[in-house]
Amino acid sequence: EAQVTQNPRYLITVTGKKLTVTCSQNMNHEYMSWYRQDPGLGLRQIYYSMNVEVTDKGDVPEGYKVSRKEKRNFPLILESPSPNQTSLYFCASSFLGQGRNIQYFGAGTRLSVL
Amino acid sequence: KQEVTQIPAALSVPEGENLVLNCSFTDSAIYNLQWFRQDPGKGLTSLLLIQSSQREQTSGRLNASLDKSSGRSTLYIAASQPGDSATYLCAVRDGGNSGYALNFGKGTSLLVTP
Numbered sequence: 001e002a003q004v005t006q007n008p009r010y011l012i013t014v015t016g017k018k019l020t021v022t023c024s025q026n027m028n029h030e031y032m033s034w035y036r037q038d039p040g041l042g043l044r045q046i047y048y049s050m051n052v053e054v055t056d057k058g059d060v061p062e063g064y065k066v067s068r069k070e071k072r073n074f075p076l077i078l079e080s081p082s083p084n085q086t087s088l089y090f091c092a093s094s095f096l097g098q099g100r101n102i103q104y105f106g107a108g109t110r111l112s113v114l
Numbered sequence: 115k116q117e118v119t120q121i122p123a124a125l126s127v128p129e130g131e132n133l134v135l136n137c138s139f140t141d142s143a144i145y146n147l148q149w150f151r152q153d154p155g156k157g158l159t160s161l162l163l164i165q166s167s168q169r170e171q172t173s174g175r176l177n178a179s180l181d182k183s184s185g186r187s188t189l190y191i192a193a194s195q196p197g198d199s200a201t202y203l204c205a206v207r208d209g210g211n212s213g214y215a216l217n218f219g220k221g222t223s224l225l226v227t228p
Contacts, residue, residue, distance in 0.1 A: 031214060043203070043218040056213055090157065096214060098165060101146060103207075103216060105158040 002027050006091050006106035013081055014114050021076045021109050023091030029104075031094045032074035033058065034066065036087040037108075043090070049074055050096070081113040116141045118206050120219035127194055128227055135189040135222045137204030142182045145207040145214060149178050149189050152201045152221070161202075162189070194226045 004025045013019055025032065033048035035058075045058030049068040063085055065077040074093075078085060091106040117140040127133055137147075146165050150158040162171045162178040164187070170179040177190040191198060201223045205216040 033215070035216075040220075042220045043205075043216075045213075045215045048213050048215065050214070058213070058215060092216070096210075098167075101207075102160055102163045103148060103205075104160065105150075107157040108155075110155075 002104065004091055004093055004104050004106040006089075006109050008109060009107060010110050012112045012114065015082055016080050019078050019081060019111075021078075021089060021091075021111070023074045023076065023106060024072050025074075025091075025093040025104070026072065027093065027095075027104065028071065029093035029095055030071070031096050031101075032068065033092050034064070034074070034076050035090045035092065036060065037090065038087050046076070046089075081111075083113050085111065086113050087111060116144075116206055116208060116212075116217040118204060118217050118219040120202075120204050120222050122222060123220065124223040124225075126225040126227065129194060129196060131194050131226075132190070132192050133194055133224075135191070135202050135204075135224070137187040137189070137206075137219055139185045139187075139206045139217070142185055143209060144182065145209045147178075147180055147187050148205045148207065148216070149176075149187075150203040150205060152203060154201075158203065191224075194224075196226050196228050198226050199224055 034046040035043045047066040049055045089109045094103040121136045149161040164180040175192040201221040203221045204219045
């Protein structure tokens with residue numbers, strides 16, 4: 001079954017404690033990205049990757065890091081989380097070619113930073 | 115930067131009605147447009163994808179249209195059912211010069227009453 005898997009689904013942490021949210025896709029997609037969703041602000045892109053070892057900033061990259069060492073994995077790293085990073089996070093992936101570029105989303109990770 | 119607006123923000127209709135959700139965007143140079151459904155606290159489910167060269171897509175009771183020149187898309191839901199109650203998100207995908215980002219509207223919250 002084609003899917004994007006995020007872990008953990010729920011996470012409560014404290015300010016400054018480094019954490020990683022994992023994302024894995026089994027569809028051999030070139031493109032992967034991270035979004036955060038906040039009430040009143042909608043979904044905003046944090047980082048994206050067009051292929052292995054190619055990453056770039058989205059609209060709200062401050063406080064986040066990513067890596068793309070393998071095609072299937074795209075972890076989101078918060079080196080020193082702060083309360084303003086409390087949010088619902090989504091990982092997404094897709095092909096880039098015309099005609100088959102539907103974006104698939106993971107189930108989300110709800111993060112609370114105390 | 116691409117701005118995506120969805121009208122109305124909320125909609126309540128009795129079961130069986132046909133309804134139209136609206137999406138407008140500011141930059142017509144899009145890669146594609148995708149409609150999603152999101153249930154409370156859940157992930158995003160892709161409903162329909164319209165490529166930049168297409169005018170409409172249909173899936174079951176859903177029909178989405180795209181008019182790039184006017185910067186508009188509509189999602190038509192026929193014979194609405196209580197199970198259609200959810201938030202519907204319109205997302206416009208940028209081209210490669212803008213990192214293929216998805217730009218989301220803030221959504222239309224739909225309630226279908228029995």
